[in-house]
Amino acid sequence: MGIIAGGKDQIAVVGAGVGGLAVAARLGKKGFNVSVFEKLSRPGGRCHLLEDSGFKFDMGPSFVLMPPFFKEFFDSCGEKIEDHLTLRELDVHYKIYYADGTSLSIHNDCRKTKDELENIEPGSALGFDKFIEHTEGVYRAVEPLLYKSFTFPSLLDHKLWPVVFKIDPFRSYWSVAKKYFKTEKLCYAFTFEAMFMGVSPYQAPSFYSIITYADHIQKVLHPMGGMYQIPLALERIAGKNGAKIFYNSPVEGIRKNKGRLALTVKGEDLDFDNIVVNADYPFSQTDLLRRKIKKYKYSCSVYLLYLGLKTKIPSLEHHNLFFSGDLDKNLNQIFKENTVPEDPSFYVHVPTKTDPSLAPEGKDIVYILVPVANFQEGEYDMACHEAKIRKIVFDKINEATGVNLEELIEVERKFTPEDFISRYNLKYGATFGLAHNLMQSALFRPANKDPQLNGVYYSGASTQPGGGLPVVLASSRIVADMIARQA
Numbered sequence: 459m460g461i462i463a464g465g466k467d468q469i470a471v472v473g474a475g476v477g478g479l480a481v482a483a484r485l486g487k488k489g490f491n492v493s494v495f496e497k498l499s500r501p502g503g504r505c506h507l508l509e510d511s512g513f514k515f516d517m518g519p520s521f522v523l524m525p526p527f528f529k530e531f532f533d534s535c536g537e538k539i540e541d542h543l544t545l546r547e548l549d550v551h552y553k554i555y556y557a558d559g560t561s562l563s564i565h566n567d568c569r570k571t572k573d574e575l576e577n578i579e580p581g582s583a584l585g586f587d588k589f590i591e592h593t594e595g596v597y598r599a600v601e602p603l604l605y606k607s608f609t610f611p612s613l614l615d616h617k618l619w620p621v622v623f624k625i626d627p628f629r630s631y632w633s634v635a636k637k638y639f640k641t642e643k644l645c646y647a648f649t650f651e652a653m654f655m656g657v658s659p660y661q662a663p664s665f666y667s668i669i670t671y672a673d674h675i676q677k678v679l680h681p682m683g684g685m686y687q688i689p690l691a692l693e694r695i696a697g698k699n700g701a702k703i704f705y706n707s708p709v710e711g712i713r714k715n716k717g718r719l720a721l722t723v724k725g726e727d728l729d730f731d732n733i734v735v736n737a738d739y740p741f742s743q744t745d746l747l748r749r750k751i752k753k754y755k756y757s758c759s760v761y762l763l764y765l766g767l768k769t770k771i772p773s774l775e776h777h778n779l780f781f782s783g784d785l786d787k788n789l790n791q792i793f794k795e796n797t798v799p800e801d802p803s804f805y806v807h808v809p810t811k812t813d814p815s816l817a818p819e820g821k822d823i824v825y826i827l828v829p830v831a832n833f834q835e836g837e838y839d840m841a842c843h844e845a846k847i848r849k850i851v852f853d854k855i856n857e858a859t860g861v862n863l864e865e866l867i868e869v870e871r872k873f874t875p876e877d878f879i880s881r882y883n884l885k886y887g888a889t890f891g892l893a894h895n896l897m898q899s900a901l902f903r904p905a906n907k908d909p910q911l912n913g914v915y916y917s918g919a920s921t922q923p924g925g926g927l928p929v930v931l932a933s934s935r936i937v938a939d940m941i942a943r944q945a
């Protein structure tokens with residue numbers, strides 16, 4: 459392995475996803491001796507890259523939201539974000555296509571958004587202002603909490619109580635929108651972001667409305683060269699700060715070993731003082747620590763198609779959302795009936811609209827994401843649904859834009875719920891890890907420090923504070939600070 463086991467302040471990180479690389483970079487900067495072990499051959503975890511015939515497909519995240527969290531990471535490592543990422547602001551943040559043929563674009567310029575809202579629901583421009591005022595207050599209250607790890611004694615901290623009152627955790631995300639908009643069309647337009655975390659807007663607590671605040675009011679950015687530039691930057695900074703990264707190195711177990719911790723990699727036991735687990739939390743408990751876990755709720759899964767087209771298709775925006783004709787049924791089929799929806803809502807990403815470097819000249823990339831049920835209540839055969847899903851998706855895109863995508867396909871790849879299990883060790887194919895319902899948020903979400911095994915920490919989407927790139931970056935700060943305090 460080339461590791462000098464022994465010596466003080468030796469830290470292992472299990473996984474080179476965004477949470478693992480960021481914690482390695484921060485700990486390296488603080489002077490720790492860090493070794494990262496990743497099962498795959500490249501960095502990034504769910505923020506992965508697929509290259510085929512000159513097309514560069516970002517396989518996972520596509521939105522850079524909440525830029526202050528990215529800046530905080532680079533600042534904390536003494537780096538300038540602009541030396542690593544060229545972030546381009548989008549004029550149209552995203553476009554929603556409704557099943558009745560109407561559409562709604564969310565613009566960088568809110569005045570334009572409000573004009574469009576008025577066309578759908580007269581009076582809603584005022585509702586928009588009030589919604590934003592409300593969610594801005596919640597955002598300001600929640601932002602500092604995202605850098606904290608909570609345990610039950612945290613409830614005794616009376617300074618937190620006004621914040622809890624402000625964020626009103628017992629209401630749903632949906633109910634916030636319902637307060638300010640009358641039509642279902644707009645309520646969905648202001649809550650669909652719950653699906654970014656793999657939960658229904660009916661079940662997500664109200665404070666997740668900060669995502670809607672962020673994607674309307676803050677910038678929506680695209681890193682030129684693609685989303686994969688983010689893990690590449692983290693890997694570069696981790697390396698610069700002294701971390702050694704070992705790819706193709708799946709970790710098989712973690713256990714206590716004579717006052718230190720032993721990590722088993724490829725049958726070899728390596729000793730460390732601390733271990734930060736970035737591999738998804740439920741997997742780490744059952745497969746690395748050999749523990750029984752409680753019945754958590756898991757996020758939904760997704761079915762993905764990555765298409766390289768023979769030509770450009772100017773009619774789609776960079777980010778596009780196609781809403782189901784029956785939004786309630788769509789959510790019920792994913793979260794209650796645990797299956798693949800008949801008439802799904804889906805997301806279409808066309809990064810080449812902003813960044814032609816991702817495809818050969820004169821060609822476009824189209825990435826289609828369809829939320830589907832996870833396998834927690836039983837595995838279904840995704841293959842049986844694929845032909846139907848493809849037809850619905852292609853027909854809807856054709857109706858809305860006049861583009862017959864199927865005729866334009868040069869390269870086609872897919873990623874299924876099964877792939878999330880086998881590639882990233884995500885239980886039940888739950889794309890976003892543990893669900894973000896109230897009972898799995900804040901102090902109810904797995905803590906960043908293991909309560910039983912001293913020296914074991916967690917940085918990643920299924921632990922506090924939660925999923926999504928900015929929030930995972932925050933978890934890496936929580937863990938790096940905890941380890942530094944205890945050193």
Ligand SMILES: Cc1cc2nc3c(=O)[nH]c(=O)nc-3n(C[C@H](O)[C@H](O)[C@H](O)COP(=O)(O)OP(=O)(O)OC[C@H]3O[C@@H](n4cnc5c(N)ncnc54)[C@H](O)[C@@H]3O)c2cc1C
Pocket residue numbers: 472473474475476477478495496497498501502503504505517518519520521522523707708709710736737738760827881882883889890917918919920925926927928930
């Ligand atoms: C399709 C999709 C779309 C998304 N869209 C967005 C978006 O637009 N914006 C956004 O902010 N977020 C988005 N997200 C969420 C975001 O990608 C995740 O929250 C984030 O990448 C999770 O990072 P992580 O480091 O916690 O976990 P991971 O990325 O899962 O990293 C964990 C790493 O651990 C490795 N590992 C697992 N087991 C082992 C083992 N035994 N030994 C060694 N290594 C192991 C895995 O291979 C992986 O590299 C999206 C996610 C997906 C999948």
